[in-house]
Amino acid sequence: MSAIxxxxxxxxxxxxxxxxxxxxxxxxxxKVLAINLMAxxxxxxxxxxLATIKRLKDxxxxxxxxxxxxxxxxxxxxxxxxxxxxxxxxxxxDCHLDASMMGDGLSALPLDELxxxxxxxxxxxxxxxxxxxxxxxxxxxxxxxxxDDKPYKYPNIYRxxxxxxxxxxxxxxxxxxxxxxxxxxxxxxxxxLITFPVSCRTDEGMDAWIDWLSQKIIDxxxxx
Amino acid sequence: xxxxxxxxxxxxxxxxHANQANATKVTAINIVVGxxxxxxxxxxxxxxxxxxxxxxxxxxxLNFDRRPAVLHCADCSTDYTIEHDLxxxxxxxxxxxxxxxxxxxxxxxxxxxxEAEKIS
Numbered sequence: 001m002s003a004i005x006x007x008x009x010x011x012x013x014x015x016x017x018x019x020x021x022x023x024x025x026x027x028x029x030x031k032v033l034a035i036n037l038m039a040x041x042x043x044x045x046x047x048x049x050l051a052t053i054k055r056l057k058d059x060x061x062x063x064x065x066x067x068x069x070x071x072x073x074x075x076x077x078x079x080x081x082x083x084x085x086x087x088x089x090x091x092x093x094d095c096h097l098d099a100s101m102m103g104d105g106l107s108a109l110p111l112d113e114l115x116x117x118x119x120x121x122x123x124x125x126x127x128x129x130x131x132x133x134x135x136x137x138x139x140x141x142x143x144x145x146x147x148d149d150k151p152y153k154y155p156n157i158y159r160x161x162x163x164x165x166x167x168x169x170x171x172x173x174x175x176x177x178x179x180x181x182x183x184x185x186x187x188x189x190x191x192x193l194i195t196f197p198v199s200c201r202t203d204e205g206m207d208a209w210i211d212w213l214s215q216k217i218i219d220x221x222x223x224x
Numbered sequence: 225x226x227x228x229x230x231x232x233x234x235x236x237x238x239x240x241h242a243n244q245a246n247a248t249k250v251t252a253i254n255i256v257v258g259x260x261x262x263x264x265x266x267x268x269x270x271x272x273x274x275x276x277x278x279x280x281x282x283x284x285x286l287n288f289d290r291r292p293a294v295l296h297c298a299d300c301s302t303d304y305t306i307e308h309d310l311x312x313x314x315x316x317x318x319x320x321x322x323x324x325x326x327x328x329x330x331x332x333x334x335x336x337x338x339e340a341e342k343i344s
Contacts, residue, residue: 006245008331127226188319
């Protein structure tokens with residue numbers, strides 16, 4: 001017997017990344033823009049998606065993939081009642097969606113009829129950051145009551161973002177949240193990150209987000 | 225938190241390279257883990273014994289090469305290492321930073337045994 005060292009140098013996420021690239025190619029071919037929406041539990045992911053759908057539904061066709069750790073269809077039901085196709089993926093207790101689950105979700109949606117797919121990831125600020133799903137953008141819904149220290153505590157998720165939403169800004173007078181401190185942490189991790197402070201409850205800031213997203217969808221369909 | 229699926233991916237990757245090399249046994253797995261990669265080595269080690277059971281990787285030793293998190297200050301070009309918290313540049317207090325290392329997470333190499341080939 002002889003002991004031999006075999007060099008590998010391959011990312012441990014390489015299988016996931018391969019499937020993620022297939023998902024992205026599939027979406028791009030069909031000119032469907034996809035957003036991976038992440039957040040902690042209770043940040044307002046579903047409310048934010050519903051508020052976005054409400055404002056865009058006359059202009060664009062939107063599908064939603066709902067990632068949940070348990071087989072409760074509360075979120076998916078809300079999307080379907082808003083008149084949009086939604087598919088629920090139960091991760092079976094896992095803390096994140098991965099590219100293969102995302103692929104299953106995509107095959108259950110009528111992609112040929114859609115302009116935008118929003119993937120609601122599992123509520124968690126750690127694990128979803130490590131798995132590329134094959135979307136075009138990573139978006140985080142942060143929220144004021146979570147506290148202004150979150151970028152410092154969960155740097156990985158902030159680093160991989162293309163869009164940051166700061167939800168529940170209407171609660172700023174009632175909680176200790178120093179916006180400058182929060183944004184300074186974000187700036188260190190992700191300089192120049194596109195950020196929209198909003199409130200899904202009062203609609204504050206939603207116009208700016210919707211204008212930006214509408215333009216993004218139009219540009220994407222033109223260039224895809 | 226997600227170390228079970230990470231450990232399964234690690235096993236599959238190691239097995240595919242071991243098979244390509246006609247290994248009869250894998251004795252060690254050498255992994256590079258950056259400080260910022262949010263992977264807990266102890267958890268990977270914990271799951272490893274379960275997932276690798278009944279494969280040629282059973283009993284392989286996991287070696288973790290931990291890489292520090294090094295940031296580069298865009299204002300004064302200082303490189304500095306961070307331990308736990310995200311801190312501004314120690315030299316100029318600058319906040320504009322890029323990450324030089326610390327995000328690594330890959331399988332560097334495996335150590336295998338195979339039947340000695342007869343040299344004729």
